[in-house]
Amino acid sequence: MTTTALPAGTALTSPLLAVDGLTVRFRLRDAVVHAVTDLSLTLRPGELLAVVGESGCGKSVLAHALLGLLPGNATVTGRARLHAPGRREADLIGAGERHLARHVRGRGVGLVPQSPATALTPVRTGRRLLEETLRAHGHTRRDAPAAAVRIAADVGFDPADLDRYPHEMSGGMAQRLATALALAPDPPVLLADEPTTGLDRPLVDHTLDLLRRRCDTGAAVLLITHDLAAARRVADTVAVMYASRIVEHRPAEALFDDPAHPYTAGLLDALPDRAFVPVPGHPPRLTDLPGGCAFAPRCARATDACGTLPRLAADGTGRVACHHPLREEAPA
Numbered sequence: 001m002t003t004t005a006l007p008a009g010t011a012l013t014s015p016l017l018a019v020d021g022l023t024v025r026f027r028l029r030d031a032v033v034h035a036v037t038d039l040s041l042t043l044r045p046g047e048l049l050a051v052v053g054e055s056g057c058g059k060s061v062l063a064h065a066l067l068g069l070l071p072g073n074a075t076v077t078g079r080a081r082l083h084a085p086g087r088r089e090a091d092l093i094g095a096g097e098r099h100l101a102r103h104v105r106g107r108g109v110g111l112v113p114q115s116p117a118t119a120l121t122p123v124r125t126g127r128r129l130l131e132e133t134l135r136a137h138g139h140t141r142r143d144a145p146a147a148a149v150r151i152a153a154d155v156g157f158d159p160a161d162l163d164r165y166p167h168e169m170s171g172g173m174a175q176r177l178a179t180a181l182a183l184a185p186d187p188p189v190l191l192a193d194e195p196t197t198g199l200d201r202p203l204v205d206h207t208l209d210l211l212r213r214r215c216d217t218g219a220a221v222l223l224i225t226h227d228l229a230a231a232r233r234v235a236d237t238v239a240v241m242y243a244s245r246i247v248e249h250r251p252a253e254a255l256f257d258d259p260a261h262p263y264t265a266g267l268l269d270a271l272p273d274r275a276f277v278p279v280p281g282h283p284p285r286l287t288d289l290p291g292g293c294a295f296a297p298r299c300a301r302a303t304d305a306c307g308t309l310p311r312l313a314a315d316g317t318g319r320v321a322c323h324h325p326l327r328e329e330a331p332a
């Protein structure tokens with residue numbers, strides 16, 4: 001298992017969430033999908049960690065593994081522990097469904113799902129969904145209605161639309177309702193999986209600022225996003241995933257100004273306000289990963305050394321898994 005090095009600049013408080021060596025495999029009839037491999041990270045109070053990477057690299061599976069939401073063909077190994085203030089430490093991987101449902105999902109770790117339209121119960125209005133969630137988490141029958149209106153307004157959902165059913169909502173409205181539902185129990189850790197999908201620019205910024213404010217009051221957010229501009233706007237730390245593994249992890253400013261992994265540099269070069277050149281080639285199939293560095297076939301810096309798997313090693317400000325990193329610092 002990889003040791004979790006703390007990116008420099010991260011506060012030295014105890015983590016709310018500590019993930020160590022998390023690995024997820026899906027069994028298919030004639031293959032195994034390597035969806036998440038030996039993934040270690042911590043999330044501290046006040047930290048907004050953005051997890052970025054191309055489609056299919058394992059970001060959503062990571063979030064679902066932490067909440068015990070994977071289907072029956074998944075095997076999950078490794079450790080993930082939630083240390084919420086004032087509560088008993090929870091083992092997210094070893095805990096049974098009953099414990100996760102009662103004590104972890106919602107109140108300990110909230111999830112803004114990637115496809116809210118399919119996650120929302122279709123036969124209840126937005127108001128009913130929100131009020132029921134609030135009442136399940138300590139609000140009284142009397143104060144839940146006002147709290148529902150307040151939370152809806154906070155996420156930019158017009159309270160006048162709360163009596164709509166999910167199928168009467170646009171994708172963006174469903175997205176905001178899903179965010180309101182995840183925030184209603186006030187969880188210390190929030191996993192937000194592409195929470196700005198379907199929103200126009202002002203609402204994207206509104207949602208990102210809302211997540212930032214949660215962290216500023218001591219909660220922690222793991223933001224899964226394709227949108228590097230979003231990560232740059234609000235993240236304290238960024239973990240870049242490639243083909244199921246973290247390949248770089250460091251404070252956002254250092255990562256955006258001075259990336260070490262050629263893949264990170266490629267993602268940044270693809271931004272419209274930079275070179276606007278996509279990373280050449282395609283990610284490998286997760287059923288057929290090479291033994292060495294999975295990025296090597298797309299990497300201009302690859303050499304024979306890349307035939308062996310690079311270790312995710314600490315460097316000056318964070319961690320990188322590369323035999324030929326772009327930064328000056330020698331691995332620590």
Ligand SMILES: Nc1ncnc2c1ncn2[C@@H]1O[C@H](COP(=O)(O)OP(=O)(O)OP(=O)(O)O)[C@@H](O)[C@H]1O
Nearest residue numbers: 026033035054055056057058059060061062071286
């Ligand atoms: N139930 C499943 N059975 C088999 N493979 C699965 C299953 N669920 C996910 N996968 C595979 O796991 C890999 C990681 O998927 P994941 O949804 O985490 O990607 P992602 O990085 O979140 O991508 P996106 O940004 O497109 O959502 C993909 O190859 C996906 O096809």
